[in-house]
Amino acid sequence: MWMRVQEPKERAAEQEAVKQAEQWRISVNEAELDLLARVVHAEAKGEPYEGQVAVAAVIINRVQHPEFPNTIAGVVYEPLAFQVVANGQVNKPADEAAIRAAHDALNGFDPTGGAVYFYNPAKTASAWIRSRPVIKTIGRHVFAS
């Protein structure tokens, strides 16, 4: 999916980048990067760019956290983890900003300061998630540890 928006020269550079994956926080393949971008698009469309990177960073933080599955797909498809998976929004293609945000998060940009949860306080009734220690609020999302 992300190939669509690139020049052939960039595509080659990116394939090289995926090969040289040692510098990313976690090793991912193209399909996982696309999945990450689609979650960002579905969860944070309309949010500031920093907020989009933050959503992607939460997923990466979960992959690295011992209490969560250790792949992007494992985290995203964990039962009841993301509403956008349950309602099918995740299947819509990501836009350019979401792809960029996913890429930045994989490169270690983490505006959340290490959060592993996020929620929209206007939409969640869960007392448990609200009890998590808040690190930061970006746009409509609260990021917590």
Added chain:
Amino acid sequence: MKRWLGRAFPNIVFAVALLVLGFAVGQYYLQKAYQLQMEASYRRALREFAVHLTELSQDLGKARVISGSEQAAALAEEMRSRIAAAQASLGQLPLGEIDLSRLEQMMWQCYRSSYAYSAGQLSSAVLDALYEQISRASSEVQTLLASKEVESPWVAWNRYFTTSLVFTDSLAAALSSINSNLQELDEELAGLPRRAAGRITGEEISPAKAVEIAGAFSGRSEFEFRVVNETAGDIPAYTVQGSGPGDETLTVEVSRQGGVVLWMISSRAVRARQLETAELVQAARRFLEERGFPEVHVTDVQILQNRATITFVPVVEGILRYAEPVKVQVSAADGDIIGFQGVLYHLARSRYQSNGAEDVEQHLAVEREEAESKVNAQAVVLDHKLASLPNDLDETVLTHRLGVKLGDDYYLVYINAESGREEQIVQVSSPDFF
């Protein structure tokens, strides 16, 4: 007309009843087929879960005997991959319908403890408890799989017209029972050390100082910066945002202690590429030099949507420090710096300042020639450097970093300079990355 209707009425009722019956039977068989299909996929997931659980139990058994740290690290790595596979299988079961929380809990406790195990920080009592729990769960799941045949129950009337899926009740009950029979593991597990995030040290700065630092670091004199947010967590920080002409927003995170820039991101979309990769690297390197960073070595270049993300590692006394990377993003249209990331670099600096010394020993028990002799005989060694990198045990180890060519492919092979062990092998796209 009335008489005709009276005569035909029983026939009409009979036809409608026949249609309803046909529809119900059709629904029943569709539902049944769907249910059997899902049932089969659940059973497959359960069977895979059982296999991974058995393997994990065997690994834990071995872990109780192993005493060498290298073997322990290798086994811990293997256990983590088995746990990941078991978690993936578990995730395919209908967790919304049956409570398998303790099984899930046990998996992540096992995952966490694998790090403590490889670092020699897991007591034998906890290891025994884990082994006992996993073995019991494994044996019970195996027994369950052996005893349950595919069941074909009548579908209850209220499920005829629904598409809600029902995991065979007896199987769900048996799994729930296995789950509830698991004991809460020793509290010692809850207190296991986690990978330390580290701290940035230094004097606390004011929000006004953070604005000043962000403005100077970004080099955007035309931008107006202000503190828009604060970050709690491991590294408390001020989030400073700047906006200037156009719709670009620059966000800069400045640590409250020490006042260092942790990261900077820009919302700018770059529409065209005008610069070559070498020019982009040069712009990034200049940016770091002007901000007082030490000598750096470029290890990676990624270009996405005309934005280049370039990774550098510091070179201190000839050693490439892989655990302390800094990343710089450059606009491929005009060479403007639009992103920076240096959290690990600053954490390392703070650590060195606290320790009063840089923490990489330069003792080379394995010399360059010996390291090169450990590389596959078919491969040609083209380059040599020294590099320190984090290993599986979260220790920083000194390595010989050998750039090799095998056929048409290029690799970086990292040989531990103390033990001669292959720490890492990474394929790179060209010898430029040597």
